[in-house]
Amino acid sequence: MRPIIVPPCQAACPINTDVRGYVSAIARGDAEEALRVIRRVNPLPSVCGRICTRRCETACRRAQVDAPVAIRALKRYAADLAIGQSFFTRPLSSYPEKVAIVGSGPSGLVAAHDLALLGYSVTLFEARPVLGGLLSEGIPKYRLPKEIVQREIGAIVSLGIEVKTGVRFGKEVSLDGLLWDFDAVFIAVGSGKGIVPQCDGVDLSGVFSGVDFLKEVDRGDRQAPGRRVVVIGGGHTAIDAARTCIRLGVSEVTVVYRRSLEEMPAGKEEVLRAEEEGVRFVYCAAPIRFIGKTRVERVRFARTALGEPEESGRRRPVPLEGSEFDLEADAVILAIGYAPDAEEIKEAGLKVGERGTIVVMDETGATDITGVFAAGDVVTGPMSVVDAMASGRKAAGAIHRYFRRIPDNAFDRLVSLRPLETSVTAAIQKSERQEPSLLPREQRTTSFDEVESALDHEQARREALRCLNCGAGATVDGECAACLNCVRVCPFGIPAMGAQTVEIDVAQCQACGICAAECPACAIHLKDDARYPMRPGVDRVLEKAREESPDIVVTGFYCCFRHPLGPPVERHALSWIPVLCLGRLRESDILYPFEVGAEGILLVSCRDEECRFGRGVRLLAERVERVKTILDDTGIGGSRLSVVAGDDECDRFIRGIERLGINPVRTGKRVAA
């Protein structure tokens, strides 16, 4: 098991999504490829593109420069282009084993998806009439529209999964029964039971659990619980319950949390959204009593101070004596956590851990009963959608190995690149993060319409271009002559002399390609780039252009940072090749189109002082002069090559080429490649 070094975003993602891969595809304008990259590991991309807890963004190294790349929004952008479209088909050959999956939340869905693709017959049991777990009933639709959830689930089920809704494990089916009919059972029933605080008056009517409340709202069984509602808690559930109350028409909603905003498990952004909608927040207060005759009327709180850090790393709230105060309330929503239903698990004969969870052996999800696996919130307690998905994936792999008797080898160990050094971050150009637009506030407080919209095309391209392409930088091969040109030319000071050859630290390289273009030995290669990365593109573009315009073909190279939306102008006879900074073009890249017959070449770069990599434009200018000399020497003529800025200049250049006529290489015999 060798550690594989990956960008921090990928290492942080529980399903190890190739973030850089799909973000760079969006930057190139290839959203379809982006979606393919995402779908390789994620069958719920539109869901995750909306509500993922985005650990990738917390890890993103762009944050060292300004703000992390809006990775989640980019995922949504790509995923929404083809929601529910199937990317995979059921394999032709299949295995004889049958698997029962209990619970259709993200954990169960991913396990079902993976096992179906591996070729097993899968039956999905779900107690509720709808599939999806908390995605369908729980997470409010203003954050996660239900049609989207159903369309993505539809694509999963279409892999040939048998679905049995309205069947409750422990009631309609038992573990013994399932083990009789199936070769393995995977349990992912989630954490459905709200936790109730130990204080007087919790049994009063009007005091209820947040998760239950949200589920009921999604089922359409819930009206406004009162005029004044107090929500107790600081996680997703608390904020979701409060914002849902606003949408149901509750006029006064107060969230009370026992710690400070800093320690709140719900993100600051969510708190901000709730505040915009009129939710009031009270921090550092804990309930001590619910007061009322039969129905709750008031809640008594004590102020808290933050003491020593607890296991979770957050500081323990300690009630302060004599600090009590009351809040009036017609209804109280308890959102201080939820846990699995321990009774159900115990009855099935599974080992129950603390907080009612199922005890498993390791990350394969194997339980102490052979052939029975478990994962998701029922094992971990409340976590997140992507964690549930990851655990479902691991369990599916373990079930496959169990059937096929493949030893449980250790999983690939992905290790993150080191942080950027400050000398490097200081040299990186800043660029503003693109934020999705939000529904106007009036609409938010009166409807369950989705609040956040997708990034538009321009925003998506701009945002994708903010990615630093971590780990996709330069490598040096054995041809290195130790000439030190790269050491002298790198805008970030990264190449350094090693024992024999230059070494380029993959963790720091910014993948600008400048050193590779300058290397006199052609010994530097950008990761994933072929030896002549530009050539296939040039060949393709020229062939197509020649069909359309047999006489004059002009090839244009443009900088994606300058023109994120695509070619600067569209003209007949002009075919474009996008390049991430023209500073990576070598002289031979510029000469090549002439060799294969182009009449002219246009280069559209940034202004010198705006170059994303500082010196790309200056070096390009030097190389262009060199190529012009070669063109003059060979008889093609240097005036067929030009660096231009605006549309007018493009037109003028094309007219000039028309006057010059056909590339003399084409009128002569073809040259050998």
Added chain:
Amino acid sequence: MIVAEAKPFDEIKEMVNGYRKVLVLGCGSCVTVCMSGGQKEAELLAAALRIARGIERREATVDAKTILRQCDEEFVRQVRDELSSYDAVLSMACGAGVQGMNEWLRNVPVLPAMNTRFIGLCEGQGKWVEVCAACGDCVLGVTGGICPVTSCPKGILNGPCGGNKKGRCEVSPDVPCAWVLIYERMKERGKLEEFKKERAAKDWSKRQRPGRYTHRP
């Protein structure tokens, strides 16, 4: 390090005119370091020749390749068979490389694409300056580590001469006076006494050509 620069394109084109199949052979040592004759330049020259021949409607193969050193037979031997399939090899090595190649290849003419210029130092990315004339009788020990034989256009051993104007040589305002530089350096090192001493004439017989060197005579 040896610094060389490519000959004018027309001259090169003319030189290989009579050969159908040509290999542009870069050298992976000195000329790669000074950026004039490594793989990158070999590819560029080959492309330029292909274009020029294409325009002249001449069917021709012009390829590019680089070996680590053209001035040692062992390296050349490794590619002898491959090189023998060409009508001519256009060498981007220094004069030593071109001569060695001609000696060891025999059946294929090896032509020089470069003018070998000097022994020099890098003055910053892409710039080199001559610093050693290979005179055979080094004086750097008494000139503060700056060579007057190379850096002074007159090569005098007891300077500066009267042609020094504000630290510049009378030959050209672009040329700093080597002897002023030597003075500054020796002053900095507290060696002005030594600077004032007269330096005897050099033994120019050591420069008799062709030079020869034997490691353990």
